Amino acid sequence: MDKVLRVGIIGAGGIAKAVHIPNYLKQSNKVKIVAITDVVKANAESAAKEFHIDQVFTDYQEMLDAAELDAVSVCTPNKFHAGATIAALQAGCHVICEKPPAMTVKEAQKMAETAKQYGKILTYGLSFRHTPEVGALKRFVDANELGEIYAARVHAIRRRGIPGWGVFTNKELQGGGPLIDIGVHMLDTALYLMGYPEPDTVFGVTYQKLGNKPGVGLAGSWDWENFSIEDMARGMVTFKNGASIILESAFAANTEKHDEMSVSLMGENGGADVFPLKMYQEKHHTLIDTTPSFLPVKDNYELQMERFVDCCLNEYQPISTAEQGVILQKIINGLYESADKGESIKLFAE
Ligand SMILES: NC(=O)c1ccc[n+]([C@@H]2O[C@H](COP(=O)([O-])OP(=O)(O)OC[C@H]3O[C@@H](n4cnc5c(N)ncnc54)[C@H](O)[C@@H]3O)[C@@H](O)[C@H]2O)c1
DSSP states (O other): OOOOEEEEEEOOSHHIIIIIHHHHHTTTTTEEEEEEEOSSHHHHHHHHHHHTOSEEESOHHHHHHHSOOSEEEEOSOGGGHHHHHHHHHHTTOEEEEOSSOOSSHHHHHHHHHHHHHHTOOEEEOOGGGGSHHHHHHHHHHHTTSSOSEEEEEEEEEESBOOOOSTTTTOHHHHSSSHIIIIIHHHHHHHHHHTTOOOEEEEEEEEEOSSTTSOOOOBTBOOOGGGOOSOSEEEEEEEETTSOEEEEEEESBOSOSOSEEEEEEEEESSEEEETTTTEEEEEETTEEEEEOOSOOOOOOHHHHHHHHHHHHHHHTOOOSSOHHHHHHHHHHHHHHHHHHHHTSOEEOOOO
């Protein structure tokens, strides 16, 4: 029989139960979930019962020591990503850690270094990379259809979408608000399609205008009295190759659309909007727009988890790497630092 990947889950909350566990279970010929851990015992126990997982722990180190695992999903709040990931890598496991990589650049670097040192795969739950739109556009980009991409616009903006569950409005546990939570997805998508260039300078501004008072909550009612994050972040990133990204991310803002997740790319040979996919070019003295008439229908989370399992079993590198996670973290933390200091920040290569 082919090898079966023995998986453990760290953090038995929303994303573990909606994405990681069900998508491992769909691959039951290749994967067995053998253990789950959560600091809240009831969370681990109820997930174990619902998904028929044999071993339950409240401490991830105990699970890593006892359960003989090949791979781990890290699904905790952001503050615990680095500790759990590093411990799992040191225990000889491949890891998929939820986004964002970590809370600080130092943590993301240590995670990447540990993966390298132990020769294990470390990838992140940057799920938009696995959408059909991004998959298709990457093929056009690789075929030079857009030429050198020198400018991008990134939006992750909700009109009234402050999460009313979890710890998403707690800066101490999450490291920030919409920028680190949803902006990270669109920023990563743009960076991936631009070839993950080396960042040079960032300039960021954050606002707290709507989240710290009661109001309409389209994503549940949030704890406005303890709202410790920004409700909007805006910024600009420049890269050593001369490219630049302009970014806006909000959990709440007075805009028309209720939820906008978009990336626009502008290159020398063409441009593109990614969601939905549309490309813009000048050919034969004509301005043309191109839209796909067919894209494969595949859930991006399902593909993300399939790809992770295949990488672990066949030991090839994931499309989202630990080193890219460091660059992503540098930009996010640089934008926050810039907003705090009120000045642009130079991000030097380490
Ligand atoms: N890729 C996506 O689209 C997506 C969507 C939602 C959440 N996420 C990410 O997933 C992570 C978790 O989010 P969620 O919505 O599942 O949160 P959640 O609050 O629903 O679940 C987190 C769980 O982790 C547990 N936990 C906390 N500290 C722990 C520790 N040290 N060890 C073990 N368990 C611990 C909590 O008790 C809780 O059960 C976050 O990093 C978030 O950014 C990603």
